[in-house]
Amino acid sequence: MKSQVELGRKLFFDRRLAFNNTNSCAMCHIESQGLTTNQSATAIGMEGRSLSRNAPALYNVAYQTSLFHDGRESDLAQQAWAPLLSPLEMANPSIGHVVDKIRALEDYAGLFEAAFGGHQASMQTIGDALASYQRTLLSGNSRFDRWYYGKQQDALSPEEKHGFEVFMGKGSCATCHTVGEKSALFTDDNFYVTGIGYYNAIGAGPRVSKVELAPGEFIEMKHEDMKSFSAPRINDIGRFALTLDPKDRWAYKTPGLRNVELTYPYMHDGSLSTLEDVVAFYDKGGIEHDGERVLKPLGLTDKEKADLVAFLKSLTTPEDQAKHAGYR
Incomplete structure (x- = not known):
């Protein structure tokens, strides 16, 4: 109502x-x-x-x-x-x-x-x-939708179409960020370990973070320099806290990718600042978890990485792009 x-x-x-x-x-x-x-x-x-x-x-x-x-x-x-x-x-x-x-x-x-x-x-x-x-916060009118579901062939560029091929194939993105025959939420609603949670829990996370001072303007700051005004990181064990199942240690939900260009920073802890960072993270096979590498390296070329990022940006809807443009 x-x-x-x-x-x-x-x-x-x-x-x-x-x-x-x-x-x-x-x-x-x-x-x-x-x-x-x-x-x-x-x-x-x-x-x-x-x-x-x-x-x-x-x-x-x-x-x-x-x-x-x-x-x-x-x-x-x-x-x-x-x-x-x-x-x-x-x-x-x-x-x-x-x-x-x-x-x-x-x-x-x-x-x-x-x-x-x-x-x-x-x-x-x-x-x-x-x-x-x-429930009214919906997104589904992107250029990808007009191309893939609406059969509007010129809605995507050749680079973006190639990026979709990487997404569905060599990049293995669609394994978790699923695409259906009639619609795509770009999530399977399941939980996975990438290594980021474990990496931070043992204190081996990045020592430098990007801080946005103004829309689109970033600087890098050492964590050591932020101690005086930043709270210490809490040890987050992920879904394990809910299930007590060892396989769920540092496991987190697959996020949807609608408007992903606008929803930075990325990952459950916001530790990756750009889509390029995310693609590079998965390309190298994530991070070792308890001595094991859960994800396998992808071996993407520079062009495949760039085209994959271009495809991800095609998931942005015009309405939300306009709102974000006002912020930036």
């Missing part, structure tokens, strides 16, 4: 949902930044606290069977409560505190009742409203 979507959007952008009235959902999932946050590798929460993971983009979240990088939620309405109650994110002390706060706000008077058949704000209706809005 339109009224539920509008109410959900109001909640999504409302900073009063945070305990100290400063954070909203939209401050980590920024509309003009690919529904994520381009300036920081990991999300920033309550009072500037650093979270351990990159804010995932929300495009086509309505079709995802699991949510968060570790897949710990399966329902959008239920998922909404995790950031509201997380002490690192919006830091509310309880569900009841959030419900009572919203019920007391004058500008919400009658909105829940109108949207939900007389039912006032509650754990269920607040989650349902946020989920209704997030």
